[in-house]
Amino acid sequence: MKMFRITLDNEFEADTYTAILEDAQIPHILVSHYSSAYDGLFQMTMGWGHIEISEEYIEKAEELIKNFKESL
Secondary structure, three states: OOEEEEEEOOHHHHHHHHHHHHHOOOOEEEEEOOOHHHOOHHHHHHOOEEEEEEHHHHHHHHHHHHHHHHHO
16 A cells, blocks of 8 residues: 655644544554654654555545645
8 A cells, every 4th residue: 555645844733734634534644753762863854754644545635734724
């Protein structure tokens, strides 16, 4: 199964996008690049994290997130 990634810039985006996907019942996985052993080093180089979504939900997820961004 192919997975699609939505890149996250911060914890606010992670919480918001996760809530949007949960409300739409879109299965997803939230991945943070934080590691306490390295005191956040990976977040500085790789970004805050990402959300992984199955290929079959890409269009719906992108549409929901696009609508959220436009509403701001």
